[in-house]
Amino acid sequence: MLNKKKKYNIAVIGATGLVGNSLLEILFARKFPIHQLHAVASNKSIGTKVKFGETLVETQSIESFDFNNIDIAFFSAGSDVSDKYVPLAAKSNCVVIDNTSRFRYEDNIPLIIPEVNAHEIKNYKDTNIIANPNCSTIQMLVALKPIHDRYEIKDIVVSTYQAVSGSGRKGMMELSNQIDSFVNGKEINNNVYPTQIAFNVIPFVDSYHDNNYTKEEMKMIWETKKILSKKINVNPTAVRVPVMIGHSESITIETKKEINIEDVIQDYINCEGLTLMDDVDNIVFPTARSEGSGTDNVYVGRIRKSLSNNNVLNIWVVADNVRKGAALNSIQIAEKLIEEI
Structure with a gap:
């Protein structure tokens, strides 16, 4: 405790990893009391x-x-290291804040997104462990929390x-190398992904679960629940997709109550950790290149009813999958943790 x-x-x-470097950068930038x-x-x-x-x-x-x-340890070295x-x-x-999937699904370990369920951080005391959700889950649930609070979501x-x-630095290097090979007319090799990622879209992330969903997809299901x-x-x-940094998501939700777009927009304007970018007249919406790299908020646009x-x-x-999807979310958990002592 x-x-x-x-x-x-x-x-x-x-x-020394991608998320580890980002953790050090953000800890320094936010002046965490070290x-x-x-x-x-x-x-x-x-x-x-490494730089601090x-x-x-x-x-x-x-x-x-x-x-x-040590008072607080941030783990971002893979599930095997976390397991040991x-x-x-x-x-x-x-107190451990773990960025891997190793402890996310254990009932007595809180799985935290500060903008969504910060009140559950206190439950760490039984184990001294707090789990950080998957990057895709984090940005999705930050965007869906105000809608769920008002209308109660049934289906996503x-x-x-x-x-x-x-996939870490190795994924970024593979994309960079493949682009270079393509431009220079060389043979394209793939080691990280099952097929070429450059100029391509691969409907497969992580590995297959026994129900033919991928583990990445199952993470989103388990963690949302x-x-x-x-x-x-x-x-x-x-x-x-062949983008270096920044995850994007197209989300369709069905709620128990009828949705009012004006209320949704107002809720988003007031939402902590979220930026609304939805200007139809001026063709403004968030993209991975502009809003998904080097930023801290979750960005929402293209809002429309069925x-x-x-x-x-x-x-x-x-959202930036390295920052909000991993490092920043972990540090925000730590900030909430020391606030509430």
Whole structure:
């Protein structure tokens, strides 16, 4: 259990990775009250220096790291690392905020999006673990929370357009290399994705579950039910697109009550962590290139009711999957955590 302090000892596990770098950048930019900062990584990255503001911090090995003096640990080094080391950290009286899927579906571990269910953060005390949802789930539920509060959502149909950064640096490198090969007339090779990602759209993210949905799609189903409501039906199709950073989603929802567009727009204007971009006259809407990279909010546009059902609404949602979809959401959890001590 975390005690109130002026400043906290922080560990970032997976500090050399894409999300780890973003965690360090955002912790510094938001002036999180840090006493000591520890950058932790695998053995192959020992001694690598990572930036924290203008300071270079040398990485330490996860295998020998002592969590006893750490107040909050951010884990972003993959599910296998979390499976092995998160319980050790939690037993050391360190609060863990885990960015992997390892602990998301355990009943006694809160799964948190601060704009949606911050009130559940307090439930960490049984385990000292808080789980960060999947990137696609985070932006979708930030956009759907005000609608659910007013109209009660019954069904969600969502198609994602997910950037290659969702696969880490290796995904970004594969797209870059394939574009270079295409432009220069060279053979295109694929290692990260099952087929060429450059100039292509792949309706497959992660791996297949035994019901022919992908694991990415099942994450959105399980997490929505845990965070928003068990009664909501979620029908997702997860798609990888040749964009570096920024996930986009086309979402259709059906509610129990008739929807009033003016009320939806006003709710979005007042919604924490969300920016409304929906100007039909001037053709303004969010895109991954403009609003999905280097930004902190979730962006919503293309708001329109169904032409045949007054209880159905269509929206377009964009967010930075590395920041709001991972690093920023984790830090916002930590900020809420220390506020409420």
